[in-house]
Amino acid sequence: MKVVVTGGAGFIGSRLAEKLQESHEVTVLDNLSSGTEENISEDMEMVEADIKHDNLEEAFQDADAVFHFAANPKVNTFPENRQKDFDENLKGTKNVLEACEEAGVEELVFASSSVVYGEETEIPTPEDANLDPISMYGATKAGGEHMCQVYQQIFDINLTVVRLANIVGGRNRKGVIYDFIHKLQENPERLEILGNGKQRKSYLHIEDTVDGILAAWRSDKTVFNVGSRDSIDVDGIADVIADEMGLNPVYEYTGGEKGWDGDVPEMRLEIEKLVSTGWEPRHNSKESVRKTTRELLEGRQ
Ligand code: NAD
Numbered sequence: 001m002k003v004v005v006t007g008g009a010g011f012i013g014s015r016l017a018e019k020l021q022e023s024h025e026v027t028v029l030d031n032l033s034s035g036t037e038e039n040i041s042e043d044m045e046m047v048e049a050d051i052k053h054d055n056l057e058e059a060f061q062d063a064d065a066v067f068h069f070a071a072n073p074k075v076n077t078f079p080e081n082r083q084k085d086f087d088e089n090l091k092g093t094k095n096v097l098e099a100c101e102e103a104g105v106e107e108l109v110f111a112s113s114s115v116v117y118g119e120e121t122e123i124p125t126p127e128d129a130n131l132d133p134i135s136m137y138g139a140t141k142a143g144g145e146h147m148c149q150v151y152q153q154i155f156d157i158n159l160t161v162v163r164l165a166n167i168v169g170g171r172n173r174k175g176v177i178y179d180f181i182h183k184l185q186e187n188p189e190r191l192e193i194l195g196n197g198k199q200r201k202s203y204l205h206i207e208d209t210v211d212g213i214l215a216a217w218r219s220d221k222t223v224f225n226v227g228s229r230d231s232i233d234v235d236g237i238a239d240v241i242a243d244e245m246g247l248n249p250v251y252e253y254t255g256g257e258k259g260w261d262g263d264v265p266e267m268r269l270e271i272e273k274l275v276s277t278g279w280e281p282r283h284n285s286k287e288s289v290r291k292t293t294r295e296l297l298e299g300r301q
Pocket of ligand 1: 050068073
């Protein structure tokens with residue numbers, strides 16, 4: 001098959017593109033705003049384009065499937081970045097959908113997020129829980145899913161939605177693990193922790209994530225949670241990182257049960273639907289955090 005990965009120069013998109021290239025012809029489409037060319041292998045076709053305003057039809061011509069992973073992925077910049085969330089995630093997704101329709105693309109995989117559920121009380125959260133986002137990022141991901149579903153119904157595009165938990169790995173240059181390592185490299189004596197350290201979430205290593213996304217795509221085209229079975233709190237993450245760095249820092253908390261506006265105190269997804277396809281995460285949350293910490297410290301991707 002011929003496939004296009006939007007956001008394919010970024011953390012998740014580039015690892016996905018690498019795996020897809022083992023059995024498909026892959027084109028990466030990216031504006032290199034947070035992704036880099038170093039993330040793409042030399043023999044992979046790369047189209048530099050912006051999903052917000054460029055005409056994507058030519059890049060999608062002859063494509064059998066589009067994996068739509070380009071977005072403003074920063075979850076902790078609300079309310080400052082709400083315009084960027086809107087532009088990249090909603091306007092960009094509408095443009096991607098129009099190009100899919102014009103180019104006759106048959107299959108679409110949309111990268112959604114656990115944040116579409118908001119402050120869910122049912123833990124682990126199943127796919128049929130209400131979408132009740134509490135941040136602009138979450139709202140634009142939920143809106144993106146709905147737009148994709150409209151195109152699925154009206155234009156017969158086969159749609160797979162993957163709602164990703166917190167995805168970690170050595171190529172990820174954002175998020176709590178990367179931040180903690182850098183804070184500790186600057187000051188090994190103390191570590192500032194946003195919130196009270198008790199926020200508890202599910203973390204999944206990128207290797208399991210890519211396999212999970214492909215398992216979802218190959219099975220019935222529907223909505224899948226992708227995460228680990230368990231969760232780890234922020235204090236636990238700090239402990240793993242301090243241990244790997246051989247440090248014993250004092251933790252200083254900014255306070256409150258959320259790290260930022262739009263954060264949730266707890267997130268863990270019900271993953272049995274994806275497990276029923278034959279996929280199984282090989283690493284739990286703590287193992288995913290430890291593996292990522294080592295990869296980042298050793299500069300491995
Ligand atoms: P990333 O920033 O590493 O990758 C995003 C890529 O999209 C980058 O290469 C960037 O250059 C590109 N991009 C951004 N705006 C663009 C535009 N207007 N036109 C073309 N390219 C553009 O982020 P990531 O962590 O790899 O996230 C990938 C996808 O997965 C995003 O849709 C994100 O919302 C979703 N997601 C990520 C996580 C996570 O934990 N990392 C969790 C849930 C969902």
